[in-house]
Structures are given as structure tokens and as C-alpha cells.
Amino acid sequence: xxxxxxxxxxxxxxxxxxxxxxxxxxxxxxxxxxxxxxxxxxxxxxxxxxxxxxxxxxxxxxxxxxxxxxxxxxxxxxxxxxxxxxxxxxxxxxxxxxxxxxxxxxxxxxxxxxxxxxxxxxxxxxxxxxxxxxxxxxxxxxxxxxxxxxxxxxxxxxxxxxxxxxxxxxxxxxxxxxxxxxxxxxxxxxxxxxxxxxxxxxxxxxxxxxxxxxxxxxxxxxxxxxxxxxxxxxxxxxxxxxxxxxxxxxxxxxxxxxxxxxxxxxxxxxxxxxxxxxxxxxxxxxxxxx
Numbered sequence: 326x327x328x329x330x331x332x333x334x335x336x337x338x339x340x341x342x343x344x345x346x347x348x349x350x351x352x353x354x355x356x357x358x359x360x361x362x363x364x365x366x367x368x369x370x371x372x373x374x375x376x377x378x379x380x381x382x383x384x385x386x387x388x389x390x391x392x393x394x395x396x397x398x399x400x401x402x403x404x405x406x407x408x409x410x411x412x413x414x415x416x417x418x419x420x421x422x423x424x425x426x427x428x429x430x431x432x433x434x435x436x437x438x439x440x441x442x443x444x445x446x447x448x449x450x451x452x453x454x455x456x457x458x459x460x461x462x463x464x465x466x467x468x469x470x471x472x473x474x475x476x477x478x479x480x481x482x483x484x485x486x487x488x489x490x491x492x493x494x495x496x497x498x499x500x501x502x503x504x505x506x507x508x509x510x511x512x513x514x515x516x517x518x519x520x521x522x523x524x525x526x527x528x529x530x531x532x533x534x535x536x537x538x539x540x541x542x543x544x545x546x547x548x549x550x551x552x553x554x555x556x557x558x559x560x561x562x563x564x565x566x567x568x569x570x571x572x573x574x575x576x577x578x579x580x581x582x583x584x585x586x587x588x589x590x591x592x593x594x595x596x597x598x599x600x601x602x603x604x605x606x607x608x609x610x611x612x613x614x615x
Contacts, residue, residue, distance in 0.1 A: 333402045334553045343397070346544035349537055350390040356534040357385040364527045365515075370433070372440030379433040381508060387426025388461075388500050389538060393545040395419035396497060399556045400548060409556075413473050420465055427458055450506040457499050464492055494549060501542040505535050 333339060361368060361378035368382070369375040398404070398416050431454075438445050446455065471477045471485055508531050512521045519525045548554060 336402065339400070339402075339548065339554055342544055342548055343401075346393065346397075346541060346548065349541045349544065350393060353534060353537040353541055354382075354386050354390055356530070356537060357382045360527075360531055360534065364530070372436060374437065376433050376440075377437040380430045381504075381511070383426040383430035383433075384500075384504055384507070385534075385538070387423040387430070388457075389504060389541065391419055391423040391426070392497055392500065393541060395423065396493065396545055397548050400554050405556055412556075417465075417469060417473055420461075420468070424458075424461060424465055427461070431455070431458060448510060450503060450510050453499065454503045454507070457496055457503055460492070461496050461500075464489070464496060494546060498542060498546065501538055504538055508535055 361375075361382055365378050366373075366375050368378050370379070395416055398419065399412055404412055435445060437443070446452065467485070468489065471482060472489070512528055512531055516525060516528060521528050
């Protein structure tokens with residue numbers, strides 16, 4: 326039988342980790358806003374350093390916090406009674422929002438650099454950051470095409486799911502690392518008197534922001550990698566059923582009202598094989614991270 330919140334293994338521990346992750350992520354967003362408003366002149370879109378300030382705020386809000394929520398959305402036990410298709414749309418929607426915010430944040434950087442005649446794409450931070458955005462875009466596109474739209478055959482989904490899961494978690498971890506590189510780079514460039522090495526209040530504050538990002542990433546990755554916290558496969562079979570297949574079996578079986586018992590038996594065997602394939606797909610990767 327399907328597990329519910331009351332039957333979820335270590336439910337209390339999961340809930341504590343979830344609350345901790347949401348709290349740390351939310352505080353990280355607040356820290357990014359305090360940083361740019363208290364220490365960095367605020368936000369605007371005029372080619373000034375205030376336009377650049379959109380970059381850390383949107384990256385931390387979208388590419389880190391919202392992406393992290395998207396990764397674990399399938400694991401929320403109170404959603405296990407919702408249709409898998411609905412959860413796929415929520416997962417895809419959150420990732421789309423994160424993608425849009427990441428792109429806007431990059432536009433802000435390029436516009437600021439161009440307005441101030443600062444070279445683009447010379448640092449390791451920018452190289453890895455752009456790579457993460459490109460792979461995230463590809464991940465999002467393939468996620469829509471293969472797992473959300475009802476056209477991909479089940480064997481293809483089963484083959485791609487482990488790659489989808491691994492690449493999603495890898496991109497998320499890479500984004501965290503890139504954000505740490507970025508805030509360090511920004512502090513080194515911006516803090517002159519006193520210098521970063523003198524540990525002025527802004528340096529200490531932003532270093533704490535970096536620690537929060539690491540903690541948030543660790544909590545999300547831990548929750549996403551525990552197999553006993555994944556969505557029960559029993560809830561997913563009907564959603565992963567091939568197109569045209571009815572709840573009772575294949576479309577062919579449901580429309581064959583006549584025929585030999587042997588034919589019907591073969592159809593039942595095929596239907597059972599399809600059901601096992603669906604379950605295998607679930608086991609291959611419940612941690613869909615688009």
C-alpha cells in the first residue's frame with residue numbers, strides 16, 4: 326500500500342530537515358537583499374553597479390533557493406496523493422522560474438560590464454556560471470520533452486531518468502559552488518578601504534551568506550538522495566502508463582471483447598510487463614530534478 330505522511334520512514338527527521346532547508350534558504354535570500362541595500366547602494370536598471378546587484382539577488386533567489394525547492398518537491402509526503410502529472414507541472418514550473426531569474430541576472434551583469442567597459446567572460450566564475458546556465462536550459466528542455474509531454478516511450482524515460490537525476494543534482498551543486506566563487510570575487514573587487522583581508526563588516530556578513538548557501542545545498546542534496554524518502558512508486562504507475570493504455574491494461578486489451586483465452590492471457594502478461602516497466606522506471610529515479 327502507498328505510504329502516507331504517517332507511514333513515511335523517519336517522517337519527523339524529514340520534516341525537521343525540510344523546515345531547516347526552507348528557513349536557511351529564505352534567510353539566504355534576505356541576506357542577499359541586506360547585502361545589496363545596506364552595503365551596495367540598492368537595485369536599479371541603469372547600467373550602474375546597482376544594476377549588477379540584481380545578479381546575486383536573482384541567482385540566490387532563483388538559481389539556488391527555488392531550484393532547491395524544485396528538487397525536493399516530489400519528496401513532500403502530503404503531495405503523494407496528488408497526481409504525478411500535477412507534481413511534474415509544479416516541478417517544471419519552479420525550474421522555469423529559476424531559469425528565467427538566472428537569465429535576467431546574467432543580462433544585468435553583461436549590461437553593467439558593457440556600460441563600464443569591463444571585459445566579459447574572463448573569470449572562472451563566469452565560465453562555470455555560463456556553463457551551468459546552458460546545461461540547466463538543456464536539462465529543462467529535455468525534462469519537458471521526455472518526462473512532461475506524453476510522447477516519449479517508457480523505455481526511453483527509464484534510460485534517461487538516472488541521467489536526468491544525476492545531472493540535476495550536479496547542476497545544483499555547481500550553482501552553489503559558482504555562487505560562492507562569485508560573492509568572493511565581488512568582495513575582493515569591491516572592498517578596497519578597508520580591504521577584504523581586513524575583514525570589514527561587509528566581508529564578515531557576506532562570508533556568512535556563503536556559509537548559509539553551503540548549508541542549504543547540503544540539506545537539499547541529503548533529502549534528495551535518501552531512497553526511503555522518495556515518492557512511492559504505487560502512486561506513479563497510472564501516470565507513467567503508455568499513451569492510449571487504459572487503467573485495466575492496454576488499449577488493445579480493453580477493445581478486444583472477443584478472442585481466445587490464450588490471446589487475453591498474452592495481453593494480460595504484456596500489461597503486467599508494462600506495469601513492471603513503469604515500476605522499474607520509478608525505482609530508476611524518483612529524484613527527478615529537471
